[in-house]
């Protein structure tokens with residue numbers, strides 16, 4: 049509650065909306081989201097159709113440029129991204145400066161920011177060709193750097209993009225191929241990753257996307273803005289939730305697998321524990337992405353022959369929550385992060401890389417939103433506040449305090 053006596057410095061009317069629960073910050077043509085009905089569309093196409101029928105680069109092109117690419121445009125896009133997958137050798141010195149224990153999201157944010165040193169000119173958003181090249185450069189380098197955060201922490205030599213393979217296949221190769229021999233890629237894995245990246249590609253004005261727009265609104269460049277987006281995504285209430293979900297499920301498993309005990313903890317207002325992967329600021333009936341991912345998780349685990357006890361705990365929790373008054377009355381349903389971690393785990397991706405996976409998927413959304421914000425010539429983002437601190441005080445010299 050605000051102490052009205054402290055509002056003496058307030059000179060005008062300010063709308064207070066902490067967490068921007070009801071404030072629109074922009075107009076956007078990119079993503080339509082209906083939280084009540086559980087609808088998500090990119091540029092007018094349903095997420096269900098896109099996840100089923102398109103690949104990640106097709107959707108990235110759609111999100112960033114507004115239309116689905118023709119076959120020729122898609123081919124050219126892949127080709128142009130490839131051209132930018134080589135990373136300046138000096139970036140490796142920066143990577144070597146990090147301790148092996150550094151969290152990959154911290155390293156990724158720093159590396160994305162470091163790209164500004166090698167690309168100092170801020171792109172002219174009104175120049176279509178320049179913007180297109182910057183999009184391809186960002187998509188190419190970010191993928192490689194994202195995988196290098198893992199290679200570094202695992203002590204593996206850094207890998208380079210294979211021009212004969214697709215973007216998503218390259219992700220797996222860049223991560224896991226060792227000097228001892230080629231890495232065989234299972235098409236089921238590529239398909240699942242394509243879906244996961246597509247489902248994460250944009251989500252209107254979420255915390256990281258708003259951050260990208262906010263930073264870019266001061267006319268900072270794309271790499272600097274995306275670096276800030278990576279940091280915003282890292283937190284456990286946003287993208288970091290996928291790591292937190294898996295850690296929670298593992299902890300429940302170690303503790304004997306009693307889902308009910310953890311349900312009780314989540315409902316106890318004196319206990320800070322929350323059921324990670326449940327609840328969403330906007331979806332109040334179900335998260336359409338969670339539905340698609342749940343199905344994909346079942347398929348991938350069956351195809352790869354993985355029998356993960358953690359998945360059984362996840363299902364128990366979901367069932368318990370769906371029938372629980374506390375969860376029902378607060379509209380708390382599994383969100384996109386609840387099942388994504390289970391797939392990542394089945395693919396052998398380490399837990400601390402889960403949020404990096406989210407970042408790779410969200411990259412086209414960040415780029416599209418930054419581009420739209422700059423093309424619309426939006427003003428600098430600068431919210432107001434209600435001051436609740438001291439009134440004017442007399443300054444005392446240090447020896448008199």
Ligand code: ACO
Nearest residue numbers: 284285286287289314322323324325326327328329378383
């Ligand atoms: N477990 C238990 N209780 C919860 C949970 C949860 N996961 N989420 C919300 N609640 C409760 C709150 O305690 C609150 O209860 P109250 O009304 O009795 O005080 C009520 O539900 C409303 O919660 P808020 O925190 O006000 O909802 P908000 O919209 O601010 O937060 C959020 C949404 C951050 C996603 C929240 O549900 C949460 O912390 N979930 C767990 C973390 C998570 O999964 N994050 C990923 C989000 S999706 C994404 O970023 C891709």
